[in-house]
Each structure stands twice: as structure tokens, then as C-alpha cells.
Amino acid sequence: MKWMHRISALTLAVLLGACGGAKPAGEPGHEDESQAEAGGHEEEGHEEAMDRTTIAAKVAQDAGIRVAPAAAGVIADEHEVQGLLTPVEGRVAKVMARFPGPIRTLRANVGDRVRAGQPLATIESNLSLTTYTVPAPISGVVLARNASIGTVAGEGAALYEIADLSELWVDLHIFGADAQHITAGVPVLVTRMSDGVTAETTLERVLPGTATASQSTVARATIRNLDGLWRPGSAVKARVTVDHQPVNLVVPLGALQTAGEDDVVYVRRGDTYVTRPVRGGRRDAQRVEIVSGLKAGEQVVVEQSFLVKADIEKSTAEHEH
Template sequence: MKKPLLMIVGAIAVLAAAAFLYPNAPSGNAAPPGKDAKHGEKGHDEGHGAEGVVEMTDAKVAAAGIEIVTAAPATLHDSIILNGILQPNQEALVQVTPRFPGVVREIKKRIGDSVEKGELLAKIESNQSLSVYEMRAPFSGTVIDRQISLGEYASEQKPAFVVADISTVWVDLSVYRRDLPRVRLGDAILIDVGDGGDPIKAELSYVSPVGSADTQSALVRAVVANDGMRLRTGLFVSARLILSAKQVPVAVKGSALQTVENRNVVFVRSGEKFEARDVEIGSRDSENIEIVFGVMDGDKYAARNSFVVKAELGKGEASHDH
């Protein structure tokens, strides 16, 4: 009986000492200091929304330049970029040469002037007969070159004027040898004139059977209507040659795709909130990305400047960590 009694007395002594040393110690299921039973760290969720959600007012979205676009079906294009130059349509161009050598006595037209068929271009005094004869436009068009000056000697060996119908122009493009097997007559191209306007749609009408030894490329050509005289011969252009097209049920702009913790996400807009949606992507082209899963047709999302939303999400996660 003495031994159990001694054990009980010892336990009471230990409890009494603990109470003396730690008078404010919690008891039962109370959380440790600095914690609460529901959230762990105090204030962990204060001031923040659900995980992966960023709240931004419409005014803040506009100020950040974030573009809101609606997900929709799209056509994805497999394409290559070609560079080239605008040329006069050689099938609608005439070099006007003197019939007889002589001295230029009068000039009526300059480069850039429009002419009608039969309109006077210049007068030449023949060296043989000393009589003056006229040079007239063979058809209606525009004077794109002139090689004579008043009082100089004009020879039948050199064109005096070049008259062209510039209502159509040639778009001559270079295709490198590695891409030549993929190019066919009738292929669609989108021509970027470089003036800030919309691309011009056209089709290839010629593929050269020979290549250039200097550039290791071959010439392809499209004949394009020069609406509004937008196309100026001699200027460089680029064009996107469309090799194939694929219809997809849902696509977003390439600028919408962001990476968060090694996951592909798109920020979907609902009210004044963006939700980071995990997405599965499929095919893509230079502009759009197919969305296999994660975004639906009709969802609104952040496209241009979507990285701003990602930065805001990062700020929220950092405040959670503290």
C-alpha cells in the first residue's frame, strides 16, 4: 500500500509545480498562442478571396489595359511568313520608245501622271527628216518611269516612257527551299502592306519552276487588285501563306495563356472577379490557342495584358503567406 500512495503524492506534486510555473497555460482543446481553432494562424483569410480568384473593378481593368474577350469557335491556320516586294503588273505595262532618233522638243507628262489611251506624251524632232513627230500613250494608265529630258537626244534603243495600269499589282514573294514542297498554286495568302490597315487576302497565281542560286529560294506571285491605290510598287511587304486550316470549338488568344505553379491557366472574368482556370490546350497558331478543357464557348477572359492579373494573384498569395 505504501508504493501506490507514494505515486499519487508524486503526481500531485508535479501538477502543482506546473500550475505554479505556467499559470496561463491553455487547457483542453484550446489552440496554442498565436493560433485559432478554425484558421490556424490568426487572420489567415482576412482581406483575401477564394484561392485562385482576383478581384478587380472595371475601372482598374481599363486602367491596366487588360483586354476582355469572349471565348468562341475559331479557325487555326498552319502558315509560314514570306517576304517580298510590290511590282508593276508586267502584263499591263508598256515601254514607249521613239520611232526615230532625235531631239526632245516638248514633254507633256511626268512620272505619276495619269494618261488616257492616245494622249500626247512628248514631241521628238527626227534627225533624219528634221520633222517633229508625236509620242502617244498606247493605253490608259499611269506613267511610272520617264527616261528623257527636254532638249536631249532620244534614241529608239531606250524607252522614253513606261506606262502601266496600276489597278492591279504583282506581289512577288520568296520561298526558301525547305518550304517549297508545301507550296501550291491557289494557296491563300494574307498580305501585310505595313500601313496599319487590314491584311489583303489573295491567292498564289504563279510558282516559279526555277530557283535563285544566290538566295536559295524561289519566286511565288499573287496578282492583287490595288483598291484605293493602297499598293505602291517598289515597297517591301510580308505575307502569311496559309497551308492548312482547322476548325476548333473553343479558342482563346495566345496572350491569354499564363503559367501559375507550372499549370496553364486562363483568367476568366465573372462580375468584378477573375478566376484562374486550369486549362488543357490543343492546337495553336500565331494568334489563337485551342482550349480542350477549362474554358467554355461564351466565357469572358483576360487576353492582352493578362499578366497583370497574374501579378495581382501573386500579391494575394504572398499576403496569405504572411
């Protein structure tokens, strides 16, 4: 968020001021360094003399600036889809009255966890005039209570609905041509919309029919409900990875910034950070392919790159004035 960026940039400015500041190349004390790097700039042909700044290692560390070497990697072919959580078929049970009669007790409410065999209700049979107990047929959570004490339970009437929610189905809705690429067995990352928690799973099957209302193909996976906060009926989003393509050079998306109309990264040389225009290629949710402008092994800022950008822009503005 913009305000977080402003706070982080301000923090960096304070750190830089405390340590003497980040000096643009060309100021006193940098003549040798600037001249030494000039030869490298002539070879590469696309680094501007002022598009750089110097940040002491301790200041960069305190500001959270981290670098990593550019290297070969993979770009995932991913599809972003949405879906709904539903109880697993066969893990939902209705608690039924065996004989009609007045309900004398009810011992569970919606949301209660019950175990198989636990008494949930007593009913006075109209046939024998004796009471009998109605137990829970499975262990799980009470989803619905459909009866009240004193009312008459009809034969076969459902008193409660119980579901085992330790696992849930994720029914993902896939539209158009995407349905031709997504098959069983591929990995899926499901994200809970309420708090961003994720769960990794595998796509189990693509259902043969089409959802009537949305005209989408439904693909199904199963997730474990370890914290109990994955709730049936909730909407989720998911990233389905159908393939991985190896590429010669990738950097994290967080390394990429813009300068004017160019995509750029920041390359560290000692304590100097240099703006490097690059041309990107394929990308996924985490990485971007670098087609030109960068060499394998160069140390690229991969975290807090916006702080380096802000300091270079500040240094350039001060030099121009």
C-alpha cells in the first residue's frame, strides 16, 4: 500500500541520514568508484551515470534491502479460478426419529461438535408410550437443528443435520478454453478469502457435466480443514498450475520496478545500486522472465526494491538542482 511505501522510504531516509546519506555517483569521495564503473557502463551501453545511488551495507540491511543472483528458473502456466467449499459426499448425516411422538429433550445446538453414538434427543413413542434415545450417527458438527422440545416428531423426521467437516470439497468453476488445459493430478493452491490463509492440494477430477447457472466446468479437489475455519458454502479462489516452463533467467516479481516507460531492476555492486532497464517475458504469480538487459549471476535487489528506486530518484533530483 502507498502509505506503507512512504513510511518505509522515510525510514530509509532517516537511516541514510544517520549514516551520512546515500551519495550519487559523481560527488566527492566517489570519483574513483564512478570512473571504475564507467568502463562497465560503456560495455553494457544502457546504464545512465546518474541512475544509481550508494547505500552502506549496514543501512541496507536495517532497511530490509535484500539481493539475490539472477539465475535460470521456471515460469508456471497458472490459471486463476474461483470456487465454493462443500461437504464431502457421504460425510453428511440426518438424525432421524424412528417412531413418531413428542420430543422430550434435545441435547445439541447448531455449531456443537458431537461424536458418533452420543445421545442427541429423547422421544416418547406414540406406539409404546415409552421414551427412546436418538443417537448421533456420525461424529461431526451440527449444521442444522430442525426440532423443538414439546413438538411432535413425525416418523422419519430429521431432527438434526450433522457433517464431518475435517475435509471439504473445493468445487472450482472453470470457463471457456481453460477447461481444455486443466486435468486431474495438477497442483492447486486454494486461498481463503476471509483472511488469505492458503492450502495446497491436488485436483482430483473434472466433473463430466456443466454447472447449469454459470455454464462452467467444475473441477474438484479436497482440502483438510485443520483449523476448522474452512466453512461449507464459502467462496474461495485458487491457482491451478498446469505446467512449468524452464527459462534462462528469472527474477522475483518484487524485483521489477518502472522508470518512465521502462521496466527496471536494481543491480548491486559493492555498496552501489545501479538502475538496469530490462525486457521482461513470461511471468507467473511469483517470477518474471528476463529476456534482455541482465546477466546470470548479477546481484539484483529482490526485496524493498522500491526503497532503492526512491533513493535513486531523490539523489537524481538533488543533483539536477
